[in-house]
Amino acid sequence: MTSNVPDPLPGHASDTDHSNRGEPIVRLQGLRKSFGSVHALRGLDMELPAGPVGLLGPNGAGKTTLIGLLLGLLEPTEGTAVVAGLQPTNRAARIEIRKRVGYMPESDCLLPGMTAVEIVSSLAKLTGLNRQDAITRAHEVLDYVELDEARYRALDGYSTGMKQRLKLAQALVHDPEFLLLDEPTNGLDPAGRRHMLSLVEDLGRNQNKNILLCSHLLPDVERTCDNVVVLVKGKAILQGSIAELTAAESRRLRVEVEDRADRLQAALEAAAYATSLNEDGALMVTLPHGVEDADALCGLAAGEGVNISSIDPVRSTLEEVFLKAVDDSEKKAEATSA
Amino acid sequence: MKATTHTEVYRRFDGELRKRPLRSVTLAWSGIRIGFKKKLPMLLLFIIPGIFTIVTGFMVQLKFEAESGTLTNMAGMEPSAQTMAMGAMLSSQLGQVEVLIFQLLTNMQFFVVLIMGWYGSGLIAEDRKLRAHLLYFARPMSRLTYTAGKLLTVMFWGSLAVVAPVTIVCSVASLASPEWSFLTERWDTILKLEFYAVLWVFFHGILVLAISSLTDRRNRALGGLFILYFLTLAGSNAMAELMSGQGWRLLSIPNNFQRIFDSLFDQSSPGIGWNLEASLWVLGLLTFASAAILSRQTRKLEVGA
Missing domain, CATH: 3.40.50.300 (P-loop containing nucleotide triphosphate hydrolases)
Structure with a gap:
């Protein structure tokens, strides 16, 4: 959104029609x-x-x-x-x-x-x-x-x-x-x-x-x-x-399994995946560095004998985006002051 | 996409905004309308000034009526003596009517302070409390317009209590006097009376608003006004008595107005012996201080503080 701002005429209406959706208000x-x-x-x-x-x-x-x-x-x-x-x-x-x-x-x-x-x-x-x-x-x-x-x-x-x-x-x-x-x-x-x-x-x-x-x-x-x-x-x-800020991240996945989610979670954590278990029983998984898709995850599940029913990329909520931005800003401020 | 719960259509406004609308008058009128909606306080506050006005009007009418019989007794007199006698009688009548109107003005002054305090104390304080000023200053309105609108509101109520009665009684005197003699002979007095009444209303209006702008509670502003008013009056009179110096009385607002009154109408009040300029300075300084407070406080309101 940030860009060079052209010089408007001070104190005068510009010729631009601001109802035009292309022009910044x-x-x-x-x-x-x-x-x-x-x-x-x-x-x-x-x-x-x-x-x-x-x-x-x-x-x-x-x-x-x-x-x-x-x-x-x-x-x-x-x-x-x-x-x-x-x-x-x-x-x-x-x-x-x-x-x-x-x-x-x-x-x-x-x-x-x-x-x-x-x-x-x-x-x-x-x-x-x-x-x-x-x-x-x-x-x-x-x-x-x-x-x-x-x-x-x-x-x-x-x-x-x-x-x-x-x-x-x-x-x-x-x-x-x-x-x-x-x-x-x-x-x-x-x-x-x-x-x-x-x-x-x-x-x-x-x-x-x-x-x-x-x-x-x-x-x-x-x-x-x-x-x-x-x-x-x-x-x-x-x-x-x-839409862009909350766009689905390819590295975060929601994995639903038929049973034995805890067993899959333990296996994934042993393989350096970050996981958490939702209240509805779904596993939230973040892929580790070097892993680009869910193939390895499916392989691990097969190895543990766990049947996966769905894998979906996770879309962030605005709240998550907001809290992350505020946290990052505070960390940055702390680092600067230190 | 139509909102699910919304069925009304938004209509565009294709008219034009006026170049120089009288925003202060609009603001004042909305304040006056709110005042008119509170019937009981209005009745209680205006009943005594109303009675004073009616009684004085009757007394003025009677003064001219009572003397009309004397004219018939002059029928047997020499023409020159008759003219002189009539002239003297008319002059005396007009003088007596003037005194009646002076009394009305003097009696009304404190009611005016009460009425202006009642209607004016909340004008800025309530705006601040409810943050209503945000609605005003988000519009193309300057601080001066806002202050003028509020001042017009409080002056309207003050005028209703003093300028209107004086005008009514002067009108009665003019109509009742033989051949409109009160209007033709004493027009300067009428103008001075109106000037004095407007000066009183303007000064107290700006004072009430300044106090109102300092707080966000109407009752506090009203209390502040009366504390300032009556403490300075009682304090200055007490100090003048104790210290045997009339100069102390300059600290009181009503004493300074009394000095202006004496000067305008060639009267002399006991205990008020200082120069007119001194009173003008005191009232001028108070007006300046009130205007400065208003300017500062409305600036704070404008920026949303």
């Missing part, structure tokens, strides 16, 4: 942000491709700072950020960016006492829609998120799911080209989570919205996003297509 080059002695971002170089992208990272990784920079709320200490073709070099450009970005915050952030229609239409007017458009548009997005009659009720009686959908509606009200969704499934029950994810999925896959989805829930990201960026301590330690 965000380009960061050497982006640093420090708050006194605290370095929140330490030289980010990345391009967020159009479409839905997941942003992962442990607490304190710099996700909130990155969102602030993408919204033009913060100025980078060093480096450049280009969002939807605009470079937030001055106040006017930073304000302009916010017309093109829709933000759904993680926190509750909705003032009680107002109805959903009032909130969404007020926020639409604050974005710049005229009164008539604001009301029409408020109803359209509230229809979309399926807040039916509840839209005329004060927020005080809303469930968490309804509040989350309302927050999504306000982010969509001006039909932005880039959506920043911060933990959209936070606090939702399974049904509410499923509903929210279906909305995010629809926006990203069917409505061609560019989305940056920040979440701690890796299955959510895996379901709704095509690409992922992992931030750790202000650095992007991993970025790429989820």
Whole structure:
């Protein structure tokens, strides 16, 4: 994903149509942000491709700072950020960016006492829609998120799911080209989570919205996003297509046997294979160096008199990829400091 | 691929965003609407200012009505003497009505602080508590617009408590006075009254917002306002008595406003003998400090702190 970033016109919209899926929606080059002695971002170089992208990272990784920079709320200490073709070099450009970005915050952030229609239409007017458009548009997005009659009720009686959908509606009200969704499934029950994810999925896959989805829930990201960026301590330690990152590894195999799995496991370990036994009785096997296929494994099984019913390459989950990336990063940091 | 649980269609927006929308007015209006929805506090807070306004309006009306009978008694007088007598009587009437309106303004001032405190304390504090500012600053809105929107909200409630009553009573006086004489003869007083009321509302509005921006609890902001207000008032008066120095009274906000009031309407209040400039300096410094606090705190809100 990382590449040389061309010089955009500072503070001006580029001629590129950012709804075009080929063009990156965000380009960061050497982006640093420090708050006194605290370095929140330490030289980010990345391009967020159009479409839905997941942003992962442990607490304190710099996700909130990155969102602030993408919204033009913060100025980078060093480096450049280009969002939807605009470079937030001055106040006017930073304000302009916010017309093109829709933000759904993680926190509750909705003032009680107002109805959903009032909130969404007020926020639409604050974005710049005229009164008539604001009301029409408020109803359209509230229809979309399926807040039916509840839209005329004060927020005080809303469930968490309804509040989350309302927050999504306000982010969509001006039909932005880039959506920043911060933990959209936070606090939702399974049904509410499923509903929210279906909305995010629809926006990203069917409505061609560019989305940056920040979440701690890796299955959510895996379901709704095509690409992922992992931030750790202000650095992007991993970025790429989820399909590629979780692609099946030819060296890891799932072996199902009819019986005597323990006997095969002992034989494999004696031959320098790394193995583990799953709860369902399947053996997870990693081929040792120098062994390129499963032929030798089949030979060992035949020698032990064990019948193999299936051998499949193992596909990593996003969680495994994420944890491995974070572990590697920590080991690297420890080695550097040592 | 259509999401399994989702049946509604997403519609694109093909309209245009306005170049210069009045965002602060929109923000203020949404704040005012929330205020109007809380009926009981509104009733309790505005009932006394409302009664004051109605009573003063009646008294002003009666003042002009009562003197109208005297005119008939002047019928037998010489024309020149009649003119002089009528002029003197009208001048006296207008003076008495002015005093009534001054009393209304003075009586209303503390209710205005209470009302502005009630409606203004939560404006920034509640935003901070709920992190509602994230929704505002994620839109093309500057800190100045945000502050102006909040200031307009709190000033609306303050104006409803003091500018509106003064305007109503001045209108009653103008209509009830013979040939609109209150409007034609005392227009400068009306303007000064409105100016003073707006100045009071503006100063207290910015003070309330500054205090509100320092906390994330509405009640704390309200408490802070009253502690600042009444401690400085009581403390400065006590120090002035103990130290026998009127200068101590400069520490109190109402005393400084009283000095401006005296200067505007040629009045003299006991214990307030310092220069007008001193009061202007004190209130100017407080306004500057409040604006500086607001600027700093809204910057923190803007960056999501």
